[in-house]
Amino acid sequence: MENYSTRAEKVLARIHELAAISEDPDGITRTFGTPAFLRGRALVRGWFEAAGLSTRLDGIGNVRGRLVSPDPRAKTFVMASHIDTVVNAGKFDGPLGVLLGLDLLENLLARQAELPFHLELIAFSDEEGVRFHTTYLGSKVVAGSFDQGLLSKTDAAGISLAQAVETMGGNVAALAADAIPADQWLGYFEAHIEQGPVLWERNIPVALVTAIAxxxxxxxxxxxxxxxxxxxxxxxxxxxxxxxxxxxxxxxxxxxxxxxxxxxxxxxxxxxxxxxxxxxxxxxxxxxxxxxxxxxxxxxxxxxxxxxxxxxxxxxxxxxxxxxxxxAPVACDANLNALLARAIADSGYPVVELVSGAGHDAVPVSFVAPATMLFVRCFQGISHNPLENAELTDIAAAIQVSEQFLVSLIRTPESC
Incomplete structure (x- = not known):
């Protein structure tokens, strides 16, 4: 039997290590473009590189790691979440999805599996929108829907978004080129804590997201x-x-x-x-x-x-x-959701369907690609709070389900 608990321990250790990097010594705060954000991004990029992924920073500051398929006609399947936080945040909102995805790719590399599609793992630079009162900056660039007019927006100190991007080593002129063309997307998967109490109250580790409010x-x-x-x-x-x-x-x-x-x-x-x-x-x-x-x-x-x-x-x-x-509200993709639901059931868990009241990077991506999401149980449904927590057993369950899903997708890429 696969040692999912051991793998979950490694994911959890990385989450704690990333959480130690903060603008605030008494809490967890890493807002877009700040020194703390840049230190956290460098740590995540180092993990991507150590895993053997082809890694780069794009113009908006996303960390992108890629496994390339030998098929010249291959499309790209993306696994992602974000590594920026709200002020006085918890440890798991965003990083769990990124570091769970890294675990999946590390184990895929160890098995030397041949891919029928490219796999890209992305740590999005800005989902929360704290600094510039915008949301989904990182994912909108990748989805090709970034609004260039946002570059003139300023933060509380009067620094424009364009200035912030350039200061952190990005390139506003390259943002359009950083998009994955719509015809090259195969699909999108994001694992995320629920940020609500349903799974906690029902003592169920994971759920299928059907729509995002x-x-x-x-x-x-x-x-x-x-x-x-x-x-x-x-x-x-x-x-x-x-x-x-x-x-x-x-x-x-x-x-x-x-x-x-x-x-x-x-x-x-x-x-x-x-x-x-x-x-x-x-x-x-x-x-x-x-x-x-x-x-x-x-x-x-x-x-x-x-x-x-x-x-x-x-x-x-x-x-x-x-x-x-x-x-606008978005619905998750029916075909990918069917595949994810089967992975949940095959892993021995009930298939619970939930609508997400919180926004996620899956929103802008869903307009150019089929998207699906897996929710992971969190302590009392608490999020955007230092008490935010996901237990080891639930992370292990999420790894198991996500791996079942990914293996099924590799076997039947036409499921997208």
């Missing part, structure tokens, strides 16, 4: 009139914070009333020139809407836009509604 993100600014907290009568105030607070509660109520297939969140609130004795004149907040149903997502967006306008008008405030992101 679409997202609408908005930045809203309510503007009123700043004033003295002791001298402006209550019925004469234009309190921007009170308006934003009313909107926060409206979003929560809307989400609860429409909880079948939709989530709605305000996660950020910024009061300009905040002071305890000042009526807020300007308050900005976020809105995050997610659903796997495109029509439901659009109707929620329009309904909350209308509610925000009504709240502003009723309190004599002005509203600035700034759309930040619009990502």
């Amino acid at each position: 679409g997202q609408r993100r908005v930045e809203l600014t309510f503007r009123g009139m700043a004033g003295h907290a002791g001298t402006v009568p209550m019925d004469m105030r234009q309190d921007a914070l009170a308006g934003a607070a009313r909107f926060v509660l409206a979003v929560e109520q809307f989400g609860r009333q429409n909880k079948a297939g939709l989530v709605a969140t305000v996660g950020k609130l910024d009061v300009r020139h905040a002071a305890s004795n000042v009526i807020a004149g300007e308050t900005t907040c976020s809105l995050d809407l997610r659903s796997a149903d495109a029509a439901r997502l659009e109707s929620a967006y329009e309904a909350l836009f209308a509610q925000a306008g009504d709240i502003a008008a009723g309190r004599n405030l002005t509203l600035h509604w700034n759309p930040i992101q619009h990502t």
Whole structure:
């Protein structure tokens, strides 16, 4: 029997080693292009090279390792996830998929198997979008959908994305050439912690992802009139914070009333020139809407836009509604999912189907290639948090299932 536990121990050791590299000595933070990110990327690249992969850094900073098929007509199958993090992150979100994929290729090389297609393992440079408030920078370059207009976006220090890419050794002029042409894709596979509690509660190690929810993100600014907290009568105030607070509660109520297939969140609130004795004149907040149903997502967006306008008008405030992101829901590929479901069942686990509420690099890739995803159980469903954890036995199960899937794909590449 294959020693999946021993292999999982090696994956876990690498995850811990990568997690020790951080911008924050008290947590795990590696945002795109920072010195900590570059050190982590160098570590991962070293592992790719030591495994015997043909390795390079592309223009946006992705680490790309490749096994080449002898077939001159071969297409490319990609296994990938990301190595950037949110602020004060966990260890497993992203790196688990990259380092599990590395284990698969290491063992494939040891068996000297002849490939009917090229295999490419990619550690994407930026999925979380923390620094430039963008998402999927790395995977959009590989998928050929990178928006050149993003290069002028700036971070909190005023550094543009183009400057950041060049500083980290990338090449903005080469981004288009770094894409895998659409006709050269065979498919895409990503393993990722669930980031939700379903598998934890059911004590099941892995699940099949059927779809990834679409997202609408908005930045809203309510503007009123700043004033003295002791001298402006209550019925004469234009309190921007009170308006934003009313909107926060409206979003929560809307989400609860429409909880079948939709989530709605305000996660950020910024009061300009905040002071305890000042009526807020300007308050900005976020809105995050997610659903796997495109029509439901659009109707929620329009309904909350209308509610925000009504709240502003009723309190004599002005509203600035700034759309930040619009990502359509995507369905995972039926053929690849059938192959992955068979691998789960053949490995002795129940086939649980889940919709991902979180976004993944599989989203931009799915527009040019068949894509499938495997979820791995995580502690209490906690993610984007230092408590994030995946147990050794669950990682071993994920390796077993992923290897079964890959071996079946090598035997029947027409499954894509």
